[in-house]
Amino acid sequence: MSVDLAVIGAGPAGGNAALEAARHGLSVTLIEESQAPGGQVWRAPAPGLAAGSDADAKAGAALRAAIAAAPLTCLQGARVWLIGRTRAGFRIDLVRDGASEAIETRALLLATGAHERVVPFPGWTLPGVIGLAGATILLKSQKMLPGRRTVVAGCGPLLSVVAAGILKAGGKVVALVDLDSRADWLAALPALAARPDLLARGAGWALSILRAGVPRFARHTVVAADGDQALAGVSIAPCDEDGVPVAGAAPRRFEADALAIGHGLVPDTAATRLVGAEHHFDAGRGGWHGVRDADMRSSLDGVWLAGEAGGIGGAAVAALSGRLAGAAVAHAAGRLDAASYAALAAPLRGQLARAGRAGGAMARMMRPRAGMAGAIPPETVVCRCEDVTRAEIDAAIAAGAREVNQLKQWTRCGMGPCQGRMCGEAAAGILADHVGGREAAGLWTGRAPLRPVPMAALLGQFDYADIPIPPPAPP
């Protein structure tokens, strides 16, 4: 049986899209790989742990309660690995509870969010080094500190979110290392004025960091992490506005057992690439993202796109774009007449424009910096799944690779379980310096599986000895 709408991703965007579409009478299946809706920013605490009391925790709890009460099906712990076209719409293959399932749907709404960008540096693969956005998962979902003494580094608002979160949980932040200058933050303030709630939260975080006496290093970058079996120290140095360390500047080292580091967010385009939707490059919105129109319609018939997979913009923009997309699908399905849709969409578009100003300013602070990938030393591992170093990527470029998919084929960079989510941007950044910029370096071709899934879930129990191996081709 086919549903009217399948939504992939139950963050602020997908959750609100599913609720809005169900409100207008569509049969909706919402699919989420985490154990509960909420996405990255409104993430639920792990079972048995108390919920937080901040605005994100409350928004997450409200979303989960609304989804539980709504006339829709929510598949949690369900990993979508394949999306295909059918005569009447789409087929979505997923793995849940170790078993494979397929869902047929007339319309598809992709709300797969974003992932983190970390530009590699010597020592970044040491235990103890984690992503800045990843640290929010530890703090929110597991109520765990990244370590006893943490350096927090990178760019954008997550720096303060994580540093303040560690302090609130009783941890120690030994240094806060920011790619941006104080002037960059001041320049972003007018756009944030549209969101006094965000300004107030930001001021609260800044105050707690100041009160704890955390040393803040503006326009600085991490140049190395050191340690034997695990992280022991982090070295930082002043940098230029592209994140490139200033030549000749002496690094400064901090003893630390944890480093939370992130260089911004990247729209998760794995699903939009797989279905063949159109993409656009905008560094100020995280780089390559899915294209959508004012009704959140992608370039493909029957496919809508909500939230950060369509460009980085923050939780408020994601939630509003989700509501608009859900209403637009209901309108396209004939469940919402033109006048009702217009009356619903107009105020949402106004709120989106306001939220977009603040979200856009924060997204620009998390933009990819042109020089950082070029500064990765030759022996540093870039692709940690396939163990590909900067020098191997340089060799492929010297041999003629001119586009990211050639790099992948020649070096195996991006072919591992993470499918390029960790290394893809760094590898493309290295290539960008040789081909005229990141946009010219291109976009990875979409490939299944979208997420790693166990073979046993797809094939059932099997024995390797039973797999028929064809005889070798004649010489």
Ligand SMILES: Cc1cc2nc3c(=O)[nH]c(=O)nc-3n(C[C@H](O)[C@H](O)[C@H](O)COP(=O)(O)OP(=O)(O)OC[C@H]3O[C@@H](n4cnc5c(N)ncnc54)[C@H](O)[C@@H]3O)c2cc1C
């Ligand atoms: C790790 C991380 C932590 C973040 N923490 C914060 C924070 O603390 N504060 C803040 O303001 N912003 C945070 N952000 C930014 C945040 O992503 C957004 O502002 C907001 O969550 C975007 O909403 P969204 O609905 O577009 O995407 P998301 O919230 O990312 O939701 C997308 C959902 O899609 C699901 N999904 C993706 N692919 C599949 C698949 N193949 N199968 C099934 N499900 C899938 C994901 O599990 C996810 O729950 C974080 C971002 C990241 C990457």
